[in-house]
Amino acid sequence: MGHATATGRSASGSGERLASLQLRGVTKLFGATLAVDDVHLVVPPGRVTALIGPSGCGKSTILRLLNGLVRPDRGEVVIDGAVIDGKSLAAVRRRMGYVIQDGGLFPHLTAGENVVVMARHLGWDAARISARLDRLSALVRLDSALLGRYPRELSGGQAQRVALMRALMLDPSVLLLDEPLAALDPMIRSALQDDLREIFAALRATVVLVSHDLAEATHLAHHIVLMRAGQIVQQGPPGELLTSPISTFAEQFVRAQRVLNLGTAE
Amino acid sequence: MTGRLGCGALLLALAGCQGAAPTVTVGSKVFTEGIILGEVVRQRLDAAGVETRHQRQLGGTRILWNALRRGEIDAYVDYTGTIAAEILGGVVEPRLPAIRAALASEGIAVSEPLGFVNTYAVGMSRSRAEALGVGTISDLAGRALAFGFSNEFLDRGDGWPGLSSHYGLAPADGTGLDHDLAYRALAAGDIDVTDMYSTDAEIRSYDLRVLVDDLEFFPDYRAVVLYRAALAADPAVATVFEGLAGTISTATMIGMNAAVRLDGASEATVAAEFLGGRLEQRVAIAPDGLATRVAARTGQHLAMVTVSLLAAILAAIPAGVVAARRPRLGAVLLGASGILQTVPALALLVFLIPVLGIGAPPAVLALFLYSLLPIMRNTANGLSTIPTALLESADALGLPRSARLRIVELPMASPAILAGIKIAAVINVGTATLGALIGAGGYGQPILTGIRLDDTGLILEGAIPAALLALAAQTFFGLLERRVVPRGLTL
Numbered sequence: 196m197g198h199a200t201a202t203g204r205s206a207s208g209s210g211e212r213l214a215s216l217q218l219r220g221v222t223k224l225f226g227a228t229l230a231v232d233d234v235h236l237v238v239p240p241g242r243v244t245a246l247i248g249p250s251g252c253g254k255s256t257i258l259r260l261l262n263g264l265v266r267p268d269r270g271e272v273v274i275d276g277a278v279i280d281g282k283s284l285a286a287v288r289r290r291m292g293y294v295i296q297d298g299g300l301f302p303h304l305t306a307g308e309n310v311v312v313m314a315r316h317l318g319w320d321a322a323r324i325s326a327r328l329d330r331l332s333a334l335v336r337l338d339s340a341l342l343g344r345y346p347r348e349l350s351g352g353q354a355q356r357v358a359l360m361r362a363l364m365l366d367p368s369v370l371l372l373d374e375p376l377a378a379l380d381p382m383i384r385s386a387l388q389d390d391l392r393e394i395f396a397a398l399r400a401t402v403v404l405v406s407h408d409l410a411e412a413t414h415l416a417h418h419i420v421l422m423r424a425g426q427i428v429q430q431g432p433p434g435e436l437l438t439s440p441i442s443t444f445a446e447q448f449v450r451a452q453r454v455l456n457l458g459t460a461e
Numbered sequence: 462m463t464g465r466l467g468c469g470a471l472l473l474a475l476a477g478c479q480g481a482a483p484t485v486t487v488g489s490k491v492f493t494e495g496i497i498l499g500e501v502v503r504q505r506l507d508a509a510g511v512e513t514r515h516q517r518q519l520g521g522t523r524i525l526w527n528a529l530r531r532g533e534i535d536a537y538v539d540y541t542g543t544i545a546a547e548i549l550g551g552v553v554e555p556r557l558p559a560i561r562a563a564l565a566s567e568g569i570a571v572s573e574p575l576g577f578v579n580t581y582a583v584g585m586s587r588s589r590a591e592a593l594g595v596g597t598i599s600d601l602a603g604r605a606l607a608f609g610f611s612n613e614f615l616d617r618g619d620g621w622p623g624l625s626s627h628y629g630l631a632p633a634d635g636t637g638l639d640h641d642l643a644y645r646a647l648a649a650g651d652i653d654v655t656d657m658y659s660t661d662a663e664i665r666s667y668d669l670r671v672l673v674d675d676l677e678f679f680p681d682y683r684a685v686v687l688y689r690a691a692l693a694a695d696p697a698v699a700t701v702f703e704g705l706a707g708t709i710s711t712a713t714m715i716g717m718n719a720a721v722r723l724d725g726a727s728e729a730t731v732a733a734e735f736l737g738g739r740l741e742q743r744v745a746i747a748p749d750g751l752a753t754r755v756a757a758r759t760g761q762h763l764a765m766v767t768v769s770l771l772a773a774i775l776a777a778i779p780a781g782v783v784a785a786r787r788p789r790l791g792a793v794l795l796g797a798s799g800i801l802q803t804v805p806a807l808a809l810l811v812f813l814i815p816v817l818g819i820g821a822p823p824a825v826l827a828l829f830l831y832s833l834l835p836i837m838r839n840t841a842n843g844l845s846t847i848p849t850a851l852l853e854s855a856d857a858l859g860l861p862r863s864a865r866l867r868i869v870e871l872p873m874a875s876p877a878i879l880a881g882i883k884i885a886a887v888i889n890v891g892t893a894t895l896g897a898l899i900g901a902g903g904y905g906q907p908i909l910t911g912i913r914l915d916d917t918g919l920i921l922e923g924a925i926p927a928a929l930l931a932l933a934a935q936t937f938f939g940l941l942e943r944r945v946v947p948r949g950l951t952l
Contacts, residue, residue, distance in 0.1 A: 264853050288859035299854035303872045303947035312868060313858045345949035361858070 213240035214275055214290065214368040214401045216261055221270035223256055230256045232425035233270070238418075243395050243402040245416035247409060249448070252422040254405045258371050261403060262291045274369075289313070291369040292362025297378045298354040300346040306357040307342035314364050331360040334397060336390055352383035359394070370395075372404045376411060391415060409452035413437065421445055484512045485698065488525050488534035491518040491898065491909055492640065493721050493728070494579065494660060494714065498538040500732035502686060505705065508736070509697045517728075518909055519819060520807065520898040521613055522547045527814040528900075529687060530567055534819070536688035536702070540579060542680040544571075544687070546619035555680040570693060572686035573706030577714045579660040580682045581614065582671045583624070586647055590670040597675040598628050601654065609652030611640035619680065620656065627678040641913050644669075660711060662719030684709070709735075722914065754907075755926055761821070761902035762930065766889045769825045773832030774882060780833070781840025781878070782866065791841055798834040806831075806895045814899065824896035824903075831892060832885035839881025843874030876946050883938040890931040894923065904930070 216238040223231040231253045238244050238261075246254035259265040260272050263284045272279045279287050300309045310331070311324050319327075332339045335356040346354055355375060362370060375391070376384045392415055395402050406412045412419055413433035420430040429436060429445050440446040485506055489499030496517050503515045516534055519525055526548050528534045539548075544564070545555035553559045561571045583598055595601060608630075614620035615637045625632045638646060643655040644663045657664060657671070664671060686702050693699040717735060720726045777798075784791025801809075806827060813823035847870060855865045871878075897905030904923040911919030 262857050264857060285859050285861065288857055291857070293854070293857035295850060295854065297850075299850050301851060301854075301869055301873070301949075303949040305949065313860065316860060316864055316868070345952055347949065347952045 213399070215240045216369065216401060216403070217273040218257065218260065219271045219273060221260060221267045221272065223253075223260065223265060224268050229425050231260065231267075234425070234427060236420065236427065236430075238401060238403060240401050241399050242417040243404060243415055244418040244420060245404045245406055245412035246420050246422060247406050247412045248422035248428075250407060253425040254420075254422050255373055257422075258373050258403060258405050261369070262288055262293055262371055289317075289365055290367050291371060292359075292365075292367040294355070294358045294362045294370075294372045294375050296374045297351070298346070298358035300354055300358055300361070302346050304345075305342065306344055306346065306349060306353075309346070309357060310342070310360045310364055312361070317365075327364060327366075328360075331363055334363070334394060335359050350383070351379050352387055355379065355387060356390075363398070368400050370398065370400050370402045372402070374405055374407070377407070388414060409436075409449065421448065484514050485536065485692065486514045486516055486534045488516045488519050488528055488537040490522070490525055490537070491520055491913065493913060494658065494718055495538060496728045497717050497721060497731055498575070498684065498709075500728045501709075501735060502536060502538065502701070502705070504729075504732050504736055505701045506698065509701050511695070511697055511701070516819070516900050518897070518906075518913070519900050520811070523811050524814055524819065524899055526687075527811070528819045529569060529689065531815065531818050532689060535692055536686055538575070538684055539687050540682035540684055541574070542580070542619060542682040543617075544685075545680065547617060551618050557683075557685070564687070565690070568690050570688055570690040570702075572688070572702040574683040574685050575705055576684070576707045576709040577660060577711040578681060578683055579658050579711075579714065581620065581679045582657050582659050582674070583654060584657045584664065584669045584671045585654050587668045587670045589650075589653055590672070595672065596670075597673040598624070598678070599675050600672070602629055606634075606653040607651065608635045608654050609638050609643055609646055610635050610656045611643060612637040613640070614656040624678055627676060639912055641915060645915070660714040660718055662715055662722050665715070666719070666723055684714075725914075751922070755922065758902060758904050758906060758923070759926060759930070761896075762890070762893055762904050762927070765821060765824050765828060765893045765896055765901060765903060766886065766930075766934075769828035770832055770882070770886055770889055772825075772829050773836055773885060776829075777833045777836035777881075778840050778878065781837040782844065784837060784841035785844035795834070795838055795841070798830075798837055801830045802834045806892050807898060810895065810899050819900045821896070821901045823899060824893065824901035828889045828893060828896075832889060835884040835888070836878070836881040839877045839884075840874060843877025844870055846877075847873050872947050873950065876942070876950060879938060879942050879945060883935065883942075886934040886938065887931050890927060890934055894927055 218234050218236040221231055221234050222229070234253075234257065236257070246257055248254050256265055260267055263272070263279055274287055274290075277283065300306070301312070304312065307328065310328065311319075314324050314327070328342065329339070332342065337353065337356040337360065341349065341353055342357075346357070349357065355378075359375075362372075376387060379387060388411060395415065404412070404415060406415075413436075416433060418430065419433050419436050421428045421436060423444055429441050436445065437449060440449050487499050487503040487506070489495040499515055499517060503513045506513045516528075519528065519534075522539065522543055525534070525537050525539070529537060541557060541560060542555045544560050545551065545553050549560070549563050553563045557571065557574070564571055583601075585595060590596070593600075593604065595604075608621075610621050615635055616622075621635045622632060624630070625635065636652075638652075640656075643652070643657075644661075644667050646652045647655055647669070648667055654672075657669070659671065663669065686705065688698075688702060693702075713735070717731050720731045720734075721728055780794055784794050804812075809827045809830065810823055813826055817823040817826060851869065851873075852865070855869045860868065893901075893903050894905030894908055896903050897909050904927040906923065907919045908923035908927075911917065911921075911923065
């Protein structure tokens with residue numbers, strides 16, 4: 196847990212940082228397909244929320260609605276009481292880190308350049324950048340020497356740690372992760388999963404995570420949101436979903452995941 | 462890319478090619494007789510104390526006529542039949558008073574005829590004609606013969622289209638080739654019939670038979686000097702043009718053509734001898750060494766290619782960005798530049814002369830237009846093949862669009878963009894040889910002269926440096942690629 200102090204909240208105090216995120220009656224269509232259907236969601240500030248459900252249930256779209264990569268057809272996305280619109284989008288995004296499945300690192304930049312691309316654009320000086328890099332590589336447990344490599348020279352797990360550093364560079368109050376572990380092989384996956392838990396604890400930012408793996412979600416999150424066909428089926432602490440699923444679908448989903456995990460564990 | 466300084470110097474050099482105020486510029490077409498006559502006119506003016514310059518072997522009638530109208534040249538020699546058919550569109554009868562009246566409105570004066578008639582004719586090798594029993598053009602009808610005509614003859618109203626309908630020959634039978642190559646093709650038996658000028662020296666040397674124009678299709682082609690009427694204000698100039706009237710007989714003209722084409726004398730020398738050898742000091746036409754000649758042409762060629770390419774890069778990369786952002790507008794842009802690409806180079810140059818005159822500017826503009834498509838298309842392709850996930854990652858970071866373009870998109874598209882520039886550069890090096898047809902110089906000059914005089918050495922003097930320059934361009938961009946393309950993309 197020594198890493199918790201290593202993150203350093205030098206930019207601002209901790210209390211007012213806890214961002215609150217809300218979806219108010221949000222609907223999103225892709226062509227004729229209803230991806231998100233009148234969803235109301237309050238994301239607990241400073242906690243880790245996992246959006247889970249079968250593929251195509253709309254969980255990734257929810258994540259992308261939160262940082263404006265997808266704009267709602269109806270309803271509002273609200274951060275700290277303010278509706279996200281075209282004007283506020285750029286500023287909002289700088290308060291949010293975003294990590295996708297295979298990292299989304301720019302192949303023409305080194306790992307280090309990827310991490311600092313936004314800080315450089317904002318005119319940070321070299322000392323501030325290098326101090327931040329040191330803290331972040333300690334936090335995500337990445338050998339600093341790897342920062343000189345290009346993404347194609349990194350393993351999947353290393354690339355994901357770099358992507359995490361890039362998302363955290365500006366010390367965001369929100370961290371969004373879309374299936375961050377899905378592309379990794381099992382050994383690396385479980386190591387990174389443990390590290391992620393520590394990192395989230397150290398951050399105390401508002402974290403939203405998309406996963407299709409219930410075990411992963413319960414391991415990482417304080418709050419689980421189960422989705423199906425664009426709607427929220429059930430939400431609450433991990434234990435609640437496991438012990439008292441309120442619908443047949445929730446029950447089936449939990450049971451299927453258990454069988455799956457037993458299968459892979461043995 | 463090339464330094465700004467170098468670019469500026471090139472522009473200056475191009476600007477220097479234009480201008481020169483009180484000098485009388487004589488032009489000539491890209492065929493031997495035209496150049497000899499151009500020299501005759503120039504040397505006569507020179508002897509009369511007029512400052513002169515000779516813009517030799519500019520393409521064909523259209524190019525010379527447009528240059529004359531714009532005042533890029535002040536005088537050139539043409540033929541009454543050609544003027545009536547080509548310049549006046551066949552609506553004026555090919556007689557001097559009618560032509561004079563028609564051209565006066567353009568501010569162009571016409572001298573008295575120089576003497577000889579150089580009519581178009583159709584001919585065959587004597588042995589082939591005798592074997593087939595062909596003596597007149599009418600005799601050609603209904604025979605399976607290979608017709609090979611000069612490209613100009615093939616297109617002109619008073620050429621093959623008119624001739625074939627006048628004599629009932631199949632228009633589709635005519636194929637085009639260079640006039641200077643036609644005699645060689647005739648001798649080799651590749652073609653049976655070609656067009657010729659009645660003053661061509663080759664009629665004798667190749668032992669050809671001129672077929673009788675029994676249905677009287679071809680009009681008179683009397684050589685006259687066309688000059689800007691304003692020049693006549695200088696009595697010395699007017700006297701020179703009129704003093705040439707009736708001085709060159711058909712036999713004399715054939716003799717002069719033969720001296721250049723068959724004996725290898727220079728046009729200037731032949732003209733000087735005709736004028737009575739009064740030109741000794743001028744004949745010191747200081748023949749530059751090979752290295753000097755090639756260096757000068759390399760300068761002209763490089764200037765054309767570099768200026769046009771740099772301008773195309775500046776225009777086509779932003780256009781490619783627009784094309785990638787807005788696919789519909791992009792389709793219009795790419796379509797337009799694609800159509801430009803299909804316009805033959807010579808036609809494009811002829812279109813541009815009324816606007817830009819002759820010399821380097823129209824050549825540079827044409828090369829610029831040809832360079833747009835490969836650069837624009839590769840830029841658009843390079844940008845649109847970047848994975849959406851990466852663009853979204855950039856957006857999610859909060860990078861504004863302009864910064865995303867600069868930091869992410871252009872570097873990632875750089876291999877494609879560079880490939881487009883490389884293609885444009887290599888095409889330009891080749892196409893720029895055509896600039897010689899409109900007086901832009903470059904490697905095309907010796908190639909044109911070499912083809913005209915059947916001088917392989919001269920052709921190679923242009924072709925080898927052009928090939929080397931194309932290779933150099935390849936190599937240069939190969940090296941540039943290593944420097945410009947981010948290493949992360951080549952792993």
